[in-house]
Amino acid sequence: MKTDIILAGVGGQGILSIATILGAAALEENLYLKQAEVHGMSQRGGDVQSNLRISSNPIHSDLIPLGGADLIVSLEPMEALRYKEYLSPEGWIVTNTNPFVNIPNYPEMEEVEKELSAIPNVVAFNMDEKAKELLSPRSSNMILLGAASPFIELAPEKIEDAIRTVFGRKGEKIVESNIKAFRAGREFAMKKS
Amino acid sequence: MKTKHLLLGDEALALGALHAGLSGAYAYPGTPSTEIMEFIQQSPIARERKIHSHWSSNEKTAVEEALGMSYCGKRAITSMKHVGLNVAADPFVNSAMTGANGGLLVIAADDPSMHSSQNEQDSRFYADFAMIPALEPSNQQEAYDMAEYGFNLSEQFQIPVLVRLVTRLSHSRAVVETSEEVRKENDLHYPARPKQWVLMPAMSKIRNKQLIADFEDLQYVSDKSPFNKYVDGKDHRLGIVVSGIAYNYLMEAFPKGVPFPLVKVSQYPLPKKLISRLYEECDSLLVLEEGQPFIEKQLRGLLDAGKPIMGKFSGEVQRDGELNPDIVRNLFMAVSPDYMEMEKANRHVPAKNVVSRPPALCQGCGHRDVYGALNDVLKEYENPKVFGDIGCYTLGFLSPFNAIDTCVDMGASITMAKGAADAGQHPSVAIIGDSTFTHSGMTGLLDAINEDSPITVIISDNLTTGMTGGQDSQGTGKLEEICLGLGADPAHVRTIDSLPKNHDEMVKLFKEEIDHKGLSVIISRRECIQTARRKKS
Numbered sequence: 001m002k003t004d005i006i007l008a009g010v011g012g013q014g015i016l017s018i019a020t021i022l023g024a025a026a027l028e029e030n031l032y033l034k035q036a037e038v039h040g041m042s043q044r045g046g047d048v049q050s051n052l053r054i055s056s057n058p059i060h061s062d063l064i065p066l067g068g069a070d071l072i073v074s075l076e077p078m079e080a081l082r083y084k085e086y087l088s089p090e091g092w093i094v095t096n097t098n099p100f101v102n103i104p105n106y107p108e109m110e111e112v113e114k115e116l117s118a119i120p121n122v123v124a125f126n127m128d129e130k131a132k133e134l135l136s137p138r139s140s141n142m143i144l145l146g147a148a149s150p151f152i153e154l155a156p157e158k159i160e161d162a163i164r165t166v167f168g169r170k171g172e173k174i175v176e177s178n179i180k181a182f183r184a185g186r187e188f189a190m191k192k193s
Numbered sequence: 194m195k196t197k198h199l200l201l202g203d204e205a206l207a208l209g210a211l212h213a214g215l216s217g218a219y220a221y222p223g224t225p226s227t228e229i230m231e232f233i234q235q236s237p238i239a240r241e242r243k244i245h246s247h248w249s250s251n252e253k254t255a256v257e258e259a260l261g262m263s264y265c266g267k268r269a270i271t272s273m274k275h276v277g278l279n280v281a282a283d284p285f286v287n288s289a290m291t292g293a294n295g296g297l298l299v300i301a302a303d304d305p306s307m308h309s310s311q312n313e314q315d316s317r318f319y320a321d322f323a324m325i326p327a328l329e330p331s332n333q334q335e336a337y338d339m340a341e342y343g344f345n346l347s348e349q350f351q352i353p354v355l356v357r358l359v360t361r362l363s364h365s366r367a368v369v370e371t372s373e374e375v376r377k378e379n380d381l382h383y384p385a386r387p388k389q390w391v392l393m394p395a396m397s398k399i400r401n402k403q404l405i406a407d408f409e410d411l412q413y414v415s416d417k418s419p420f421n422k423y424v425d426g427k428d429h430r431l432g433i434v435v436s437g438i439a440y441n442y443l444m445e446a447f448p449k450g451v452p453f454p455l456v457k458v459s460q461y462p463l464p465k466k467l468i469s470r471l472y473e474e475c476d477s478l479l480v481l482e483e484g485q486p487f488i489e490k491q492l493r494g495l496l497d498a499g500k501p502i503m504g505k506f507s508g509e510v511q512r513d514g515e516l517n518p519d520i521v522r523n524l525f526m527a528v529s530p531d532y533m534e535m536e537k538a539n540r541h542v543p544a545k546n547v548v549s550r551p552p553a554l555c556q557g558c559g560h561r562d563v564y565g566a567l568n569d570v571l572k573e574y575e576n577p578k579v580f581g582d583i584g585c586y587t588l589g590f591l592s593p594f595n596a597i598d599t600c601v602d603m604g605a606s607i608t609m610a611k612g613a614a615d616a617g618q619h620p621s622v623a624i625i626g627d628s629t630f631t632h633s634g635m636t637g638l639l640d641a642i643n644e645d646s647p648i649t650v651i652i653s654d655n656l657t658t659g660m661t662g663g664q665d666s667q668g669t670g671k672l673e674e675i676c677l678g679l680g681a682d683p684a685h686v687r688t689i690d691s692l693p694k695n696h697d698e699m700v701k702l703f704k705e706e707i708d709h710k711g712l713s714v715i716i717s718r719r720e721c722i723q724t725a726r727r728k729k730s
Binding site for chain 2: 010011019023024027032033034035036037038039043044045046047059060061062063064065066067068078079081082084085086102103105106107108111112115
């Protein structure tokens with residue numbers, strides 16, 4: 001198996017914990033993995049991304065080539081579009097539709113939505129709203145992870161185990177609300193795709 | 194018995210050092226090197242063994258402290274970003290002359306493409322002119338393995354070893370197989386050749402001959418290094434010299450195997466025998482290296498009289514920015530199209546509705562209040578100049594503040610403001626963070642105090658090293674005492690809390706001190722919002 005994923009968002013949104021969880025699950029499954037991320041200046045409200053490659057064979061490059069990503073997973077709609085040229089023709093975009101507007105020239109939301117929906121394989125919904133419905137407003141990233149999970153060749157139970165490991169020290173309540181969010185996201189994506 | 198860990202390149206190197214009997218780590222934070230020290234600070238092995246892991250004031254003090262530990266026979270590492278090696282250049286270059294006793298690794302993390310830096314300098318050049326061997330891991334596993342190998346090399350040749358990392362290795366995770374054994378620390382013991390540690394001319398002249406001879410020998414060691422290798426290929430029209438992480442992009446470009454002979458380089462000085470063989474056996478050479486054309490320059494030489502060499506000088510490979518799988522693939526599409534599968538057309542179309550999202554100062558950050566007040570004061574003057582420095586507050590250059598005129602290197606705000614005042618500039622304002630001030634601002638402030646230069650130094654104190662993620666700042670709680678101790682006039686060392694409610698008071702204070710015809714220091718203080726939040730949660 002091979003899944004090349006670009007994780008995208010705005011500094012501080014929490015894409016790196018998605019990477020941590022998938023990394024833990026892949027390690028548990030004895031798979032190869034490379035995950036490149038950028039620290040430093042861009043984390044102050046700038047655009048951030050991480051290249052995550054999981055494979056049953058050795059991986060050479062830490063970076064994904066243009067047109068090579070099987071999946072773009074984004075917590076923000078414009079940030080999903082930023083990496084469009086990296087998406088393979090058969091690849092999927094899974095994204096939150098709630099814009100994070102911290103710049104004066106954010107494009108028209110209607111145009112962003114139109115461009116997103118023109119891409120053949122997209123799962124897009126307002127994950128922040130969904131998180132509020134679940135009464136855990138800070139779990140949007142786990143809803144996103146759930147929604148992306150059908151497109152990643154890792155068993156959902158294994159990802160849930162990794163969520164338990166990663167959030168374990170924060171207590172059972174946090175673990176359960178994150179698992180609930182993961183399942184809700186997964187269910188939504190399974191219906192849509 | 195091996196165990197598997199998921200580690201950043203930085204972390205793999207740190208863990209390798211811990212497993213290889215490390216006794217002390219010395220560093221100043223700097224992207225992309227910071228996680229090396231942070232990993233050691235959080236390591237149970239380090240805690241149990243009481244391994245030194247306190248941040249240093251700057252990279253120069255860090256390298257000297259590590260050299261002191263090496264003198265006493267113990268294994269030490271010192272880590273920094275590439276420009277940090279400029280600050281530490283004096284002890285680094287001279288540590289080749291003293292040599293090392295306990296294994297000493299100097300780790301420099303380069304930042305090609307300048308993700309979080311002001312230039313693309315390549316640390317391999319430093320190792321070369323200092324005549325210090327260098328290691329350049331191509332993946333996280335090598336980063337782990339090279340720590341022990343590097344310590345052994347350092348002790349065998351009694352010389353420090355430079356380890357060169359780059360952003361895409363430092364900040365990329367992979368599965369690393371590690372030993373479960375932790376080597377015991379070295380006992381305290383002193384150098385076998387104590388005289389060479391006193392760099393007086395008479396001693397240095399003797400040592401220099403030894404150093405030159407040793408560097409020759411290190412070339413032979415490179416030929417035998419487990420990290421350098423010759424791999425044959427069927428098509429000898431081209432031979433490839435490939436180093437560090439460029440090797441991964443080469444492998445990615447040829448999933449079925451590279452058809453050309455190659456020499457993989459991860460240890461310097463360059464392996465002469467391996468490269469000579471490649472040169473003999475191939476019609477032309479291609480050099481693939483991350484960073485500046487360091488290998489290519491040596492192969493080509495000034496006269497460039499031999500077989501054709503392709504690389505960054507000749508233009509086949511882009512001269513600036515980092516490599517990536519697309520650059521390397523496109524290179525082979527041009528150089529050897531018969532081996533490459535053709536791309537499907539219209540595959541890579543960028544999106545239309547995307548604009549750049551530059552980083553910005555956080556909401557609730559005290560630097561915002563400083564720039565807000567400073568801008569209000571300075572609009573009253575003709576041609577005010579504000580000399581900035583390195584840190585989060587460099588973002589004050591961007592909209593909406595547009596508040597600084599320069600940013601050069603750590604500490605340059607104060608000294609450039611002084612030079613400008615010497616030239617007749619007024620107002621001449623320096624803005625510097627607390628950690629940058631104790632890193633390299635204090636000595637410049639002494640110059641300004643001694644001449645009572647008419648400049649206004651604002652130390653925007655957020656009680657941490659903010660940009661790199663909130664490491665301890667060496668001056669916390671003693672900035673006023675430092676300024677007064679250097680001799681600043683107590684009437685013009687003033688402190689204020691950088692809070693929105695103090696805006697008018699800040700404006701008044703800034704104006705008074707800018708109008709003062711001599712040196713002033715304003716310490717404007719508010720805890721970093723990021724570290725404050727972390728304490729709460």
